Amino acid sequence: xNFLMSAPCLLGVEGLVSDELKTMGASNVKAENARVxxxxxxxxxxxxxxxxxxxxxxxxxxxxxxxVTFEELFQNVKAIKWSDYIGSxxxxxxxxxxxxSVLHSVPDCQKIIKKxxxxxxxxxxxINWFEESGPIHQIQFSIMKDEVTVMLDTxxxxxxxxxxxxxxxxxxxxETLAAAMCSLSRLRHYHxxxxxxxxxxxxxxxxxxxxxxxAPSAKRNFDSERWGIIDRSVWKNERERAADLVKRDTxxxxxxxxxxxxxxxxTDINAKRAGVDNFIRVSNxxxxxxxxxxxxxxLVTNPPYGERMLDIKEAEALYGIMGEKFxxxxxxxxxxxxxxERFESCFGRKADKRRKLYNGxxxxxxxxxxx
Numbered sequence: 158x159n160f161l162m163s164a165p166c167l168l169g170v171e172g173l174v175s176d177e178l179k180t181m182g183a184s185n186v187k188a189e190n191a192r193v194x195x196x197x198x199x200x201x202x203x204x205x206x207x208x209x210x211x212x213x214x215x216x217x218x219x220x221x222x223x224x225v226t227f228e229e230l231f232q233n234v235k236a237i238k239w240s241d242y243i244g245s246x247x248x249x250x251x252x253x254x255x256x257x258s259v260l261h262s263v264p265d266c267q268k269i270i271k272k273x274x275x276x277x278x279x280x281x282x283x284i285n286w287f288e289e290s291g292p293i294h295q296i297q298f299s300i301m302k303d304e305v306t307v308m309l310d311t312x313x314x315x316x317x318x319x320x321x322x323x324x325x326x327x328x329x330x331x332e333t334l335a336a337a338m339c340s341l342s343r344l345r346h347y348h349x350x351x352x353x354x355x356x357x358x359x360x361x362x363x364x365x366x367x368x369x370x371x372a373p374s375a376k377r378n379f380d381s382e383r384w385g386i387i388d389r390s391v392w393k394n395e396r397e398r399a400a401d402l403v404k405r406d407t408x409x410x411x412x413x414x415x416x417x418x419x420x421x422x423x424t425d426i427n428a429k430r431a432g433v434d435n436f437i438r439v440s441n442x443x444x445x446x447x448x449x450x451x452x453x454x455x456l457v458t459n460p461p462y463g464e465r466m467l468d469i470k471e472a473e474a475l476y477g478i479m480g481e482k483f484x485x486x487x488x489x490x491x492x493x494x495x496x497x498e499r500f501e502s503c504f505g506r507k508a509d510k511r512r513k514l515y516n517g518x519x520x521x522x523x524x525x526x527x528x
Contacts, residue, residue, distance in 0.1 A: 158386065160202055163308065164193045164212035169514040170337045173211045181208055194218065199387045203395040206312055206379050208372045210336040210363070214312035216297060217242075221306050225259040227269050234273035234307060240281035242309055244385055246291035249274060253298030260300055270298055270307070292383035313380035320377045321431035322357060329356060330459045330494075334516055335363040336373065338523060341512055342457050342492040344368055346407040351456040353447045353482075355413030355439060358424030360457050365433035368409040372399035376432075412449070414442040444478055453488035459516075462495055473503040480505035483526065490527035500524060 162183075166174045171188040178186050181204050183195040193212075197205070205215045219237050224230040243249050251267045251274070260266055274296065279285060295310040317332040338360065344350060346368045352360045366373050375396055382392055415421055418441045428434040460479065462472040476495070480503070483491045493500070496519050501507050508524040515521065 159196060159198050161194065161196055161218040162202065162205070162311075163216050163218050163306075164195065164205065164209060165214055165216065166191060166193065166212050167331070167334060167337070167515050169512065170211045170333070173337055173340055174209070177209060177211060178205065181205060199391045200395060202311060202381065202387065203379075203391050204398075206316065206381075207374050207395055207399055209316055210340070210367065210373050211333050213315050213317060213333060214310055215316070216308040216310050216312075219307045219309060221304065223303050224300075224305050225303050227260065227265070230260060230266065230269050230305065231273045233305065234270050235277045237274075237277065237307065238281075239274050239277045242384070242386060243274075243278060243294050244291055245278070245282045245284060246288065247294050247384075248289040248291055249287075249294045249296055251296045251298070253300070255300040256302075258300045258303045260303070260305075266298065266300065270296065293380050294384065295380065311379060311381035313378070316374060318377070319373050319431065321362060321427050322359065323430075330359050330516060332359055332363055332373070334494075334514060335360045335457075335459070336367060337514065338457050338459075338492055338494060339364045339367050341523060342455055342490060342525065344455050344457070346370070346404050346409050348409060348455045349451045349453060350409070350411035351449060351454050352411070352413045352458045353415075353442075353444050353456070354458050354460045355415045355424050356417075356420050356459070358413060358420075358427045358437070358439070360459060361411045361413045361424065361437050361439075362428055362431045362433055364411055364457060365409065365428075365436040366431065368404075369407055369433070369436070370402055370404045371433070372402075375399045409436055411437045413437060413439040414447070415439075416441070416443050444475065444482065447482045454490075456483065456489070456491045458492070459494050462497055469497070472497065473499060476500055476503035477505065485526065485528065490525065492526075493524045494521050495524065496521045498522075 164174050168191050174193045175186050175188045178195050183197045183201050186195045222233045251271045255261050297308045299306045350364045421439050421441050424439045428437045509528045510525040512523040514523050
């Protein structure tokens with residue numbers, strides 16, 4: 158079976174998602190704002206879930222159409238062949254959003270879509286009641302400027318939930334964003350990585366996963382594994398493929414530090430859960446004592462800032478210290494994410510490259526120094 162799919166993602170990482178999907182073998186890859194459309198079979202569906210570092214989830218796109226009345230919404234949803242995906246005992250909740258559209262009431266749209274699905278399934282299964290006791294088939298919809306997209310979520314929990322971080326520190330960075338930062342800094346398997354504000358270790362762990370070509374979600378499960386339409390052997394084969402593609406005997410090592418001793422404990426725990434603790438060295442240390450001894454280094458970090466943990470003045474003073482410590486020298490690159498438009502002024506140098514990214518709902522810049 159061939160599917161039209163979409164990979165919703167954080168704003169700013171659509172290009173990274175497109176590139177990784179092409180590498181996986183997906184076809185007709187097309188990026189839009191905060192999502193990337195692509196096509197592929199059951200293996201690509203499983204592979205995208207297991208391998209995507211930057212996507213928030215993988216959904217099957219069942220229909221796209223314009224609707225400005227509830228009748229149009231109902232008829233278009235009912236026309237989808239739902240019994241190809243949903244069994245007579247399966248659970249099928251509905252959720253979604255509407256932006257800039259005539260059909261702006263989300264609860265009403267949910268009810269109409271649910272009713273349309275039920276009516277379609279009634280006709281195909283010739284039954285009047287669905288007890289919904291089986292596997293979850295989460296139906297999602299988006300309505301943007303009157304264009305409706307109807308989808309089935311194949312992932313379940315968001316793909317940023319890799320499974321290694323059940324508890325974080327006060328302001329954890331999302332795993333998908335941490336992976337994007339490492340990728341934008343061109344982290345490689347022969348690099349020495351640094352994060353002097355490591356928190357619960359997310360950036361270090363995502364760096365280790367990326368550098369060693371370890372599939373970020375190989376150890377977790379997905380809702381669509383329980384569906385009847387994808388054979389279990391597909392998932393088994395894709396996990397075996399992921400294990401075969403892990404880089405062995407790399408030179409990668411990552412050094413992390415943090416002023417908070419509890420953060421160091423969390424990094425140790427999370428790195429072990431992720432299976433990358435052999436690549437990571439952590440210490441309890443203040444940024445003022447940052448003094449790396451290696452000739453080369455790739456530094457990727459998410460320092461505390463005004464909207465997170467420090468007030469603005471404290472954060473900007475910290476940026477000045479970072480500017481003194483992160484000196485321009487051959488073989489070194491620095492990547493720092495911050496929402497502060499005055500970062501470069503406080504840091505003391507203009508970035509060689511900037512990239513707009515979002516940390517949750519906070520608009521940030523990723524400042525990259527490599528010259």
